[in-house]
Amino acid sequence: MSRGEKESFGALVRREREARKIGLREMAKMIGASPTYLSKVERDEFAPPAEDKVKKIAEILEQDADELLALANRVSSDLAEIIKARPRQMASLLRTVQRLTPEEVAQLARKAQQARKS
Amino acid sequence: MSRGEKESFGALVRREREARKIGLREMAKMIGASPTYLSKVERDEFAPPAEDKVKKIAEILEQDADELLALANRVSSDLAEIIKARPRQMASLLRTVQRLTPEEVAQLARKAQQARKS
């Protein structure tokens, strides 16, 4: 069981970018930032960028956006909106679900799907 | 059906504070801010304060912290942490649950409780 350190945001971006043979300047242009900035972000000298840039990066590098945002220490604004719309219910649900195993959560998500259909 | 405007953060704080006969300066001291600041916050001339102050206000005014944070356009950092710990699962769960009625969500929350006990 990989009980290891989690890879940093910057390290992941650099690795995946290089794996796709995308240059630093090219990538910077794609996400709408300066090459310098991206360089520092990739080496974790700067904090991860704002949400929209993280999302663009996720798309380019074919990563899950929520996962990458988490690595960037962010929560997608649409999730925040969902919580704000019904704070008590969502807060209580999240705090309960937190204590469940991944399998139990998956099971619960299926139940939610069912409820939606009915 | 109260299809009305939602009360602002500031308005709620002022109303509840006055209901409890707490002075502006007194309350400001309790939350660790200047009276001036609180005055402007209560009249929505300034945006709601940072998370920790909102939480103190919630405690003083006996409001639900998550609810008050939502009114302050914030999500409690502990909820953000829960999401960041398992971004994919939690994102997917939230996006599904969003489409359910309050009753369905409540039902699901009970299921989660059960799962926890087992």
Next chain:
DNA sequence: GTGCGTGTTAAATAATCACTTAACGACGAG
């Protein structure tokens, strides 16, 4: 009418976030 307690006004500040600009050093191709 002086002094205290209330809330209010305008201006300024401090901190943090999210970046950019300009210049530099190393490397391989022509």
Next chain:
DNA sequence: CTCGTCGTTAAGTGATTATTTAACACGCAC
């Protein structure tokens, strides 16, 4: 040997967030 491309370095900027300071005006109590 110089040119283009690579990533890097240090410094600075612009916007936003979160808040403070000092001064003021009103009502009530003595």
